[in-house]
Amino acid sequence: MKTGVYFCNCGSNIAEKVDPERLREALERSGAEMAWFRTHPFLCSEEGKQFLEQELREEMPDRVVLAACSPREHEGTFRRVLAEAGMNPYLMQMVNLREQIAWVTADPEQAVAKAAAAVNGALRRVALHEPLEKSELEAAPEVLVVGAGPAGLKAALTLADAGRRVTLVEKSPVIGGLPVRYEELFPNLECGPCLLEPVMGELLHGDKAELVEILTLSEVSEVAGSFGNFLVKIRRRPRYVDPVQCIGCGECAAACPATLPNPYNGGMDERNAIDFAFTGGLPSVPYLDPSACTRFTAGSDCEACRAACPMGPELVVFEEQEEIVERRVGAVVLATGATLYDCSGFPNLGYGSCPDVKDALEFERLIASTGPTGGEVLTSAGKAPASVAIVHCVGSLDDAHRPYCSGICCSYAFKFNKILQERLPEAKIHHLYRQLVAPGKEEFRLQNSAREYAGAQFHRYDRLAELEVVVDGGQKLRLAGGELVDAELVVLCPALVPNPDAEKLAALLDLPLDGFGFFEELNGRIDATRSKLRGVYLAGTCQGPTDIRGAATQGAGACGALLSELVEGRTIELDPCIASVDAERCAGCRVCARVCPFRAIGFDAEQGTSEVNPVLCRGCGTCVAACPMKAIRGNHFTDAMIEAELEGVLA
Amino acid sequence: MKNVEVAIEQGGAAAAETFQPRIVGFLCTWCSYAGADQAGSCQLEYPANVSIVRVMCTGRIDPEFVLKAFRAGADGVLVLACHPGDCHYKEGNLRAAQRHAVLVRLLEQMGIERERCRFDYVSAGEGEKYAQVISEVVSSVAALGPLSINS
Ligand SMILES: Cc1cc2nc3c(=O)[nH]c(=O)nc-3n(C[C@H](O)[C@H](O)[C@H](O)COP(=O)(O)OP(=O)(O)OC[C@H]3O[C@@H](n4cnc5c(N)ncnc54)[C@H](O)[C@@H]3O)c2cc1C
Ligand code: SF4
Numbered sequence: 036m037k038t039g040v041y042f043c044n045c046g047s048n049i050a051e052k053v054d055p056e057r058l059r060e061a062l063e064r065s066g067a068e069m070a071w072f073r074t075h076p077f078l079c080s081e082e083g084k085q086f087l088e089q090e091l092r093e094e095m096p097d098r099v100v101l102a103a104c105s106p107r108e109h110e111g112t113f114r115r116v117l118a119e120a121g122m123n124p125y126l127m128q129m130v131n132l133r134e135q136i137a138w139v140t141a142d143p144e145q146a147v148a149k150a151a152a153a154v155n156g157a158l159r160r161v162a163l164h165e166p167l168e169k170s171e172l173e174a175a176p177e178v179l180v181v182g183a184g185p186a187g188l189k190a191a192l193t194l195a196d197a198g199r200r201v202t203l204v205e206k207s208p209v210i211g212g213l214p215v216r217y218e219e220l221f222p223n224l225e226c227g228p229c230l231l232e233p234v235m236g237e238l239l240h241g242d243k244a245e246l247v248e249i250l251t252l253s254e255v256s257e258v259a260g261s262f263g264n265f266l267v268k269i270r271r272r273p274r275y276v277d278p279v280q281c282i283g284c285g286e287c288a289a290a291c292p293a294t295l296p297n298p299y300n301g302g303m304d305e306r307n308a309i310d311f312a313f314t315g316g317l318p319s320v321p322y323l324d325p326s327a328c329t330r331f332t333a334g335s336d337c338e339a340c341r342a343a344c345p346m347g348p349e350l351v352v353f354e355e356q357e358e359i360v361e362r363r364v365g366a367v368v369l370a371t372g373a374t375l376y377d378c379s380g381f382p383n384l385g386y387g388s389c390p391d392v393k394d395a396l397e398f399e400r401l402i403a404s405t406g407p408t409g410g411e412v413l414t415s416a417g418k419a420p421a422s423v424a425i426v427h428c429v430g431s432l433d434d435a436h437r438p439y440c441s442g443i444c445c446s447y448a449f450k451f452n453k454i455l456q457e458r459l460p461e462a463k464i465h466h467l468y469r470q471l472v473a474p475g476k477e478e479f480r481l482q483n484s485a486r487e488y489a490g491a492q493f494h495r496y497d498r499l500a501e502l503e504v505v506v507d508g509g510q511k512l513r514l515a516g517g518e519l520v521d522a523e524l525v526v527l528c529p530a531l532v533p534n535p536d537a538e539k540l541a542a543l544l545d546l547p548l549d550g551f552g553f554f555e556e557l558n559g560r561i562d563a564t565r566s567k568l569r570g571v572y573l574a575g576t577c578q579g580p581t582d583i584r585g586a587a588t589q590g591a592g593a594c595g596a597l598l599s600e601l602v603e604g605r606t607i608e609l610d611p612c613i614a615s616v617d618a619e620r621c622a623g624c625r626v627c628a629r630v631c632p633f634r635a636i637g638f639d640a641e642q643g644t645s646e647v648n649p650v651l652c653r654g655c656g657t658c659v660a661a662c663p664m665k666a667i668r669g670n671h672f673t674d675a676m677i678e679a680e681l682e683g684v685l686a
Numbered sequence: 687m688k689n690v691e692v693a694i695e696q697g698g699a700a701a702a703e704t705f706q707p708r709i710v711g712f713l714c715t716w717c718s719y720a721g722a723d724q725a726g727s728c729q730l731e732y733p734a735n736v737s738i739v740r741v742m743c744t745g746r747i748d749p750e751f752v753l754k755a756f757r758a759g760a761d762g763v764l765v766l767a768c769h770p771g772d773c774h775y776k777e778g779n780l781r782a783a784q785r786h787a788v789l790v791r792l793l794e795q796m797g798i799e800r801e802r803c804r805f806d807y808v809s810a811g812e813g814e815k816y817a818q819v820i821s822e823v824v825s826s827v828a829a830l831g832p833l834s835i836n837s
């Protein structure tokens with residue numbers, strides 16, 4: 036075996052401390068197996084790379100050792116030179132003379148000795164290197180987006196604009212996420228529906244609509260496979276109305292005799308068993324709620340809706356059954372959003388027991404023209420309140436509940452202030468807060484407007500337990516100092532918490548959640564659109580609190596990462612430096628599968644042996660070290676290679 | 687073939703007087719190896735006794751490697767991982783920590799002092815800590831003297 040050693044002077048960076056001549060002598064004296072030892076002033080310069088390439092072409096070594104700088108800096112560079120020269124790029128080993136010897140060793144003698152040991156280790160190791168090839172995998176370009184809030188909508192639209200087929204799965208009967216409930220938005224009181232409807236309209240009826248399949252009333256029930264080839268099963272609950280032929284006239288709802296509390300309005304009014312989720316909800320097709328329809332609850336033979344439909348009785352399909360839809364996709368975007376922290380955990384605030392204590396989402400409906408009161412702010416007694424208390428930070432910034440700041444609550448509380456100011460100019464508004472925040476370049480306007488409003492008073496509190504809702508004649512609120520103020524209506528701004536479904540999805544996909552139940556990012560700072568599982572991307576409040584702008588931006592951003600990794604017509608390149616199980620030696624104990632941090636190891640039940648999924652394996656080698664049968668090989672970091680290097684540096 | 691030792695012994699006068707231990711350091715690519723590189727970029731001087739063997743993740747370190755290192759003449763072994771929670775591979779560092787805890791007990795049964803096998807955490811930004819750990823491990827292993835199974 037012919038191994039060529041190339042020593043880079045790195046100007047004077049290396050050669051000044053590690054004298055190449057003395058290093059060569061030390062290596063020769065020790066009988067190191069090298070065919071030649073050559074130096075160059077700057078191997079990584081254009082000239083240096085050409086020199087190396089030419090050397091490799093002419094001398095045709097079997098292996099190469101580059102005694103230069105950190106492999107973290109230039110391993111890629113020199114691997115490319117090897118490839119250019121027609122050599123397999125893995126038949127090379129770098130020795131880090133610069134960062135780990137020349138720059139840190141005072142005594143030149145010791146520097147040479149340490150360098151000789153390191154080169155010796157590299158020579159022994161590289162002799163065992165094997166040529167490795169990147170393998171390739173066909174990938175499905177289609178994408179699954181879970182959750183049709185601002186984040187998921189923007190993701191689906193971005194992907195469709197790039198020509199991708201998208202399946203958008205939404206659990207509820209309508210798309211749009213939480214914001215379809217709001218009529219006006221912070222920071223500028225933009226009209227919510229006007230902002231969202233064009234996006235939704237584009238997805239439903241735009242140029243790219245045929246690329247987007249929207250499945251409402253649907254949830255992911257099973258996931259198999261991995262990046263490039265996920266096989267997904269989606270459970271789709273019946274809508275009982277044919278969405279293709281329905282024209283959205285609502286005659287069925289008008290005819291339906293059965294009612295139930297309307298979940299979209301926080302139960303503050305009723306809907307019919309067959310009805311729209313709310314006026315303007317998209318898709319504009321009613322759905323039948325079997326928990327209220329007397330055909331389902333009492334076995335009646337009511338046909339009122341069917342008879343009322345001007346398009347024909349066949350549009351209402353009582354017989355419709357739940358179905359399982361299967362899709363093959365290359366990647367998944369999770370955008371399942373968030374929900375409000377349960378306020379009934381604060382009995383002193385009266386939520387659930389006092390009808391005039393509302394959470395923020397309920398209040399959004401109370402101020403919406405499509406809401407239960409047609410947009411009039413009214414108490415449960417049907418009267419305009421003369422006083423409203425808005426409690427910020429309910430469950431946020433609270434170690435006993437959620438220690439984080441939910442980021443958006445103050446902004447919508449200031450929005451509420453503005454709306455109340457306009458609709459109830461006589462009313463007194465009290466803001467109870469632990470901290471006031473309104474980050475962003477526009478949010479200060481609503482905050483300033485609230486702070487300057489003569490009808491508003493701000494009271495700080497430390498602990499939520501200091502506050503108390505008292506019903507004594509009228510509804511009142513006890514402030515932190517003990518003072519009682521009138522609060523005919525109390526609005527709670529609870530912490531934003533992950534959708535409870537996140538846990539189910541995390542289990543299906545084997546994804547980690549953070550300590551609060553949000554999906555964990557690959558890296559919270561620099562790689563926040565990727566999850567820890569390859570091919571699964573994150574967007575919106577399912578990864579932490581954010582506003583609509585943040586959610587939509589993340590939706591588009593996740594697609595940037597996705598489209599750069601799952602390129603249509605291009606195969607997925609697989610790193611060869613990964614683990615593989617020798618089925619002959621494997622005893623089937625599955626220790627490897629337990630230690631693998633990426634769940635990359637599956638089990639072949641027929642053979643009774645473990646196997647590594649090359650798409651998921653990241654080559655950490657944890658399983659290699661753990662296998663009691665020594666049945667796993669870690670490419671490029673085999674036991675033999677590491678031991679040879681070890682013995683070489685100690686020889 | 688004790689060329690390295692010879693070379694060290696031929697070194698400066700100070701080196702000839704005191705015992706110079708030979709130590710192998712297993713470093714993970716992402717944190718501790720990067721920390722060592724940072725110590726280099728900051729030109730922090732530290733003793734030359736530790737030879738580095740780079741692995742992708744400390745989870746790859748088979749306790750067998752540590753035993754082999756002692757058998758092959760090392761007076762000490764150092765394993766440096768990413769801080770808990772920082773592992774590029776999520777939790778390889780925790781596996782390494784678990785294995786280390788078991789391994790030092792085994793080493794003691796074999797008559798190898800636990801101080802000869804040190805486990806610590808060094809992040810990519812902790813060049814100074816890296817230099818300090820190297821100095822500490824060299825002086826503590828030097829104080830123990832040569833490993834007897836080696837002589
Ligand atoms: C009271 C209140 C007022 C607000 N006002 C404003 C405002 O004025 N301006 C502003 O910018 N922001 C406002 N926000 C913040 C805004 O609501 C969020 O930023 C936004 O909803 C985040 O969008 P998203 O797509 O991430 O999640 P969401 O809007 O929560 O949408 C998630 C979607 O995923 C669906 N889903 C969940 N689980 C599953 C599953 N397993 N399978 C399929 N689908 C699933 C849900 O049904 C939902 O449709 C307000 C928030 C609150 C609570
Ligand atoms: S640890 Fe080794 S023997 Fe056990 S299942 Fe995995 S590969 Fe097979």
Ligand code: SF4
Pocket residue numbers: 613614630631632633634635636647651652653654655656657658659
């Ligand atoms: S090398 Fe790491 S990522 Fe790959 S299968 Fe083994 S433990 Fe899992």
